[in-house]
Amino acid sequence: MKGNLNLNWLRTFEAAARHLSFTAASRELGLTQTAVSQHIKALEGQLGQNLFIRKAKSLQLTEIGRAYLVSVRDSLEHIAFSTNGLFGPAQETTIVVRASAAMIIWLSPQLASFQKANPSIGIKLVTSLWQNDREGHPVDVDILLAAQSQSDTRMVKLSDEYIVPVCGLHTAKKIEMPKDLMTCNTIHVLGFDDHWARYLSSHGLPYADISSRLVVDTSVAACELVAAENGCTIMIDRFAQQAIAAGRQIRIVGDPVDTGQAHYFLQRKIRSAGSQVSTAFCDWLKTCF
CATH class of the missing domain: 3.40.190.10 (Periplasmic binding protein-like II)
Structure with a gap:
């Protein structure tokens, strides 16, 4: 039955898809490579579709695997947010902030003040250069350079x-x-x-x-x-x-x-559980400019 999927299989699929490596996924999950392979085969068997293209020295997602990854990743993220929101985070919460390399360098001397005020919030900074939304980690905050006449009302001017x-x-x-x-x-x-x-x-x-x-x-x-x-x-x-x-x-x-042009920030998934964490970062970001 496709509607009754093993959650561990989905976690294994997400890790293998992110790394494009069963070996790297096994290290992250604390499983053997054989166990990772078995999880993926079991998931593919239950879905009736191949999620990966296996080659001698490489691993690639099939078209349906790439499409499925988006939903699986979003679902696992939502479960994590809900768990943290209801029962408290087991460890520090990390937000992903995407910006240009120059902006990351410009913010660097000021980040210590945010970390001091928010010791339980971790920050992962990723550059916007060639970033692919379908393959990268979910982004919480984008810092963008755009025309001052831009019309996206979600973007807040800095x-x-x-x-x-x-x-x-x-x-x-x-x-x-x-x-x-x-x-x-x-x-x-x-x-x-x-x-x-x-x-x-x-x-x-x-x-x-x-x-x-x-x-x-x-x-x-x-x-x-x-x-x-x-x-x-x-x-x-x-x-x-x-x-x-x-x-x-x-x-x-x-x-x-x-x-x-002007710099703006765009807070993504503002209605999701845990959005208060990225809101705290955005409030601090406005004080930097």
Whole structure:
């Protein structure tokens, strides 16, 4: 009967699907690899469908396995939340916060204050880079950069953002006015392709001929290239200020320009048991900006 499934089989399936490894799942669950394999075979037998594609050195989810994982993971999470809510947490509650690498670094010096005020709450920080909702852990709070005209009413605004030009200390000596930036090698950040155009146009300078000499996928990487005198980048002011405070050998060489964007947070599953934990984090987050 498909409606009467063994909960241990489902836990084993979730762990194996998350790790894509029976061996790793067995270590996490404290079972033998044989027991994990038997659990999965029993579950597949009762469902009448294969959940995994087994190869000599790899394990993959079938299409129906991927679809089923979403429901299984959500159900196990709901059971855990309900248990903690009714009977008290057996251990500290952990929330998952997703943000850009630059935002995580910017928040790092301030996290100690949240941990001191909330010693029973753990925080798992994951980067938003290439994150796949179907394969990653459930996210409690997203910190997003979006247009100020965004229409999603679930998103709570934290702060408007500004961009500044940043150079290495040696290159900075050559920059006296915005037009001098056009003589530098330009470093572009994927996803922020308009930053150079926005900054130059705000000073009445042409930007059509600016070429992407160096392209990276995070502001953190761009900052390191700048510090190594590989060129100049345009980045969010608060992240540049943080890098300078942390001792990076860079300098801001121009006035801030409005990006037309802001940082927001989005609290997910706000009606679920345990949502008060992520609410506490969001309340603290608003004080950081």
